[in-house]
Amino acid sequence: MPVIEVSIRDLERLVGETLSLEELEDLLPRLKCEYEGVEGEYVYYEATHDRPDLFSAEGLSRALKGLLEIELGMPGVILRQERVKAHVDGPTYRPYAFFATVHGLKLDDEAVKQIMQLQEKLHITYCRDRRKVSIGVYDLSKVKPPIYYTKAKPEEVKFTPLEFAEELTLKEILxxxxxxxxxxxxxxxxxxxxxxxxxxxxxxSMPPIVNSEDTKVTEDTKEVFIDVTATDPQAGLKVLNVVATSIAERGETIGLVEIEGTWSGVTPDLTPESLLYDNTLTEKVVGIKVSVEKASELLKKMRMDAKPISETKIEVKIPAYRLDILHPIDIAEDIAMAYGYENIKPEPYPPPHPGMPHPIEFFSKIIRETMVGYGFQEVNSYMMTNKKLLYDMMNLPEQPTV
Structure with a gap:
């Protein structure tokens, strides 16, 4: 699992409240994160691969607001009316590209670090080390739309790659x-x-390798352009949702991009997924009995929208950045985490039948005691094996075996 580094000061600024180390140690496991410790002003935690929305301070703060009941339900998203246009005609081996913009940003050095961390942690996990998906974030004020995702020969184009001072051809960059x-x-x-x-x-940029130095994000950046190139369109669209909604936690609006070409449409698609949840699954799986009203309240703490529609059914709306919700069992897990595992009383599992020694054990005991009486020594080995495993399957010559 990736280890995430977050500034406590930055996290408190995003949450809007002071957070004690005890609170963080208690709340992180409720998000399937493992608290690793604190060094200076930074807290370290492991996030599971299926929660990429927690790979930075922005996503973590959004989730903590729910658990702390600062904000409940699905986070609101303000979409910008003005749209950017893009054309996609990339190489056949990496044909898909999806885009978004985020506006009204207030960044400092720590914010820029978090955006970079989000990209890198996504790259090494969900993006399969850039093989499946790659991400780029650029200062929108330094580019002039429409944007073109295209292809070029290795020595046909030059640009200055990130952290370099001179231009290089595409081949030289590699x-x-x-x-x-x-x-x-x-x-x-x-x-x-x-x-x-x-x-x-x-x-x-030259996806999936490196961005241009001329368009890099700095503390002065107020709006960004996000690109996601992919070999799998569904994976690319999901990653775009995670990145756009995370960065938007530091901004005001998300901008849509109209795409024409290999794939045509408008991105990002932040439409929440709807799921009809049977609340009887909560008692069956988690072992707690809660009403549909209580279960709905718990789901709102996990930043979902939930509304009871019968005595057992709940209509749940799942944010577009929650890539881990695939089945009703995932809803039950979120209810359990919001409820608090420490509040679930353990119960001994009843045996399926009365226990008693197998009859062969009575006979074996008599034989063992008789042989010990004749002077033999009993040896209890922890290794259970047989000649087939020892010799045939290991392709070894058989030897005398006790």
Whole structure:
């Protein structure tokens, strides 16, 4: 599981309340996170692979607001009316690209670090080390839409890669830039490489390798352009939702992008998924009996919308960034976490039948005691095996075996 580093000061700023270490140690496990400790002003925790929305301070603060009852229910999203346009015609081996914008940002050095951390943790987990999906975030004020996802020959285009001062060809970036050396194997065997450019030909990035130094996000950035390139369209759309909604925790609005080309549509699609939950599953799986009203309250603490529609059924709306909710059993798990595992009283599991020794054990006991009486020694070995395992399956010659 990835270890996440979050500034306590930054987290408190996002949550809007002071957080004690005891509170964090108590609340993190309720989000399936493992508290690792504190160093200086940073708290460290392990987040599960199925909760990429918790890979940064933004997503963690959003979840904590629910558990602390600062905000309940599904987070509201304000969509910007003005849309950016993009055209997709990338290489066939990485054909999909999806986009979003976020506006009204207030960033500082720690905020920029968290955005970078979110990308990297997503890359090494859900994105399969950039093989399946890759992410780029750019200062929107430094580019001129429409944006084009295209392809170019290795020595056809030059740009200044991130943290470099001179321009390099695409081929040189794979040979000289640290990210090119690390991830170049993903594209270098092809005749053309993926490229993201604006309407004036300015290069934003060479996905999935490195962004341009000219469009990098800084503390002065007020709005960003997000790109996600992918080999799997569904995975790419899900990652885009996570990144856009996380960054939006520091901003005001999310902007839509109209895409034409290999895949046409409007992204991001933040429509919540609806699920009809049978509350009898809560008692069956978790072992607690709660009313549909109480279960709905608990789900709202987990930042979902929930409304009872009968004595046993709840209509649940799941935020687009919750990639881990796949089945009603996941809803039951969230109810249990909001309820608090420490509040669930343990019960001994009743045996399915009366216990008694097997008859062969009575006979074996008589034989053992008789043999000990004749001077034999009893040896209890912890290894249970047989000749087939020892010799036949290991392709070894059989030896005398006791």
């Amino acid at each position: 040979e000289l830039h640290p990210k090119g050396i690390e991830y170049g194997h993903l594209i270098k065997s092809y005749e053309e490489y993926p490229l993201l450019v604006d309407s004036e030909g300015k290069v934003l």
